[in-house]
Amino acid sequence: GQQLNQSPQSMFIQEGEDVSMNCTSSSIFNTWLWYKQDPGEGPVLLIALYKAGELTSNGRLTAQFGITRKDSFLNISASIPSDVGIYFCAGSKAAGNKLTFGGGTRVLVKP
Amino acid sequence: EPEVTQTPSHQVTQMGQEVILRCVPISNHLYFYWYRQILGQKVEFLVSFYNNEISEKSEIFDDQFSVERPDGSNFTLKIRSTKLEDSAMYFCASSSIRDTERGYTFGSGTRLTVV
Numbered sequence: 001g002q003q004l005n006q007s008p009q010s011m012f013i014q015e016g017e018d019v020s021m022n023c024t025s026s027s028i029f030n031t032w033l034w035y036k037q038d039p040g041e042g043p044v045l046l047i048a049l050y051k052a053g054e055l056t057s058n059g060r061l062t063a064q065f066g067i068t069r070k071d072s073f074l075n076i077s078a079s080i081p082s083d084v085g086i087y088f089c090a091g092s093k094a095a096g097n098k099l100t101f102g103g104g105t106r107v108l109v110k111p
Numbered sequence: 112e113p114e115v116t117q118t119p120s121h122q123v124t125q126m127g128q129e130v131i132l133r134c135v136p137i138s139n140h141l142y143f144y145w146y147r148q149i150l151g152q153k154v155e156f157l158v159s160f161y162n163n164e165i166s167e168k169s170e171i172f173d174d175q176f177s178v179e180r181p182d183g184s185n186f187t188l189k190i191r192s193t194k195l196e197d198s199a200m201y202f203c204a205s206s207s208i209r210d211t212e213r214g215y216t217f218g219s220g221t222r223l224t225v226v
Contacts (some may be wrong), residue, residue: 101153
């Protein structure tokens with residue numbers, strides 16, 4: 001089936017650092033979405049990308065829809081403690097179609 | 112801010128029992144979905160529903176599962192005879208082609224524990 005490979009699987013952050021994560025796919029997706037999930041909660045949409053090459057920002061978050069439509073990255077600038085959580089990329093082939101999720105990137109605070 | 116509402120938040124059931132998970136999607140959305148997340152794993156697609164019928168289902172969504180939109184607002188997932196491996200978080204989601212700002216909106220989930 002369709003697979004989204006998300007990396008890294010986990011990372012430690014120190015307050016103020018920038019964070020990057022990405023997703024790649026062997027097949028084309030026409031929509032890329034980035035979600036954050038806190039423990040015991042549902043995924044919350046961070047950024048939605050609908051056009052190849054699109055670069056979109058939402059506060060300290062920036063995401064890009066790869067020009068090949070097979071990849072996307074998410075950057076978090078100047079991280080803060082509440083950025084801790086699990087971040088998922090998700091792709092859709094067409095409006096209304098199912099989402100395929102990546103394996104998630106667990107963001108943790110450096111001890 | 113419109114949201115997807117799921118009830119109950121937690122359900123414990125005995126193996127072999129039937130459970131019904133309930134969802135109220137965003138009112139002007141037309142596509143409805145159920146996803147599952149086993150503890151510590153990624154979110155997996157179960158089924159999508161549009162125009163009062165299933166539009167796509169995954170291999171997980173076998174004969175033990177069914178969905179229904181009994182009225183204009185509720186969207187339910189029924190598991191006929193639960194198994195231990197059905198223990199997971201179940202998320203309902205809805206979307207609309209016109210509502211691109213919100214993308215696919217997820218509920219907070221129902222934690223199903225089968226004992």
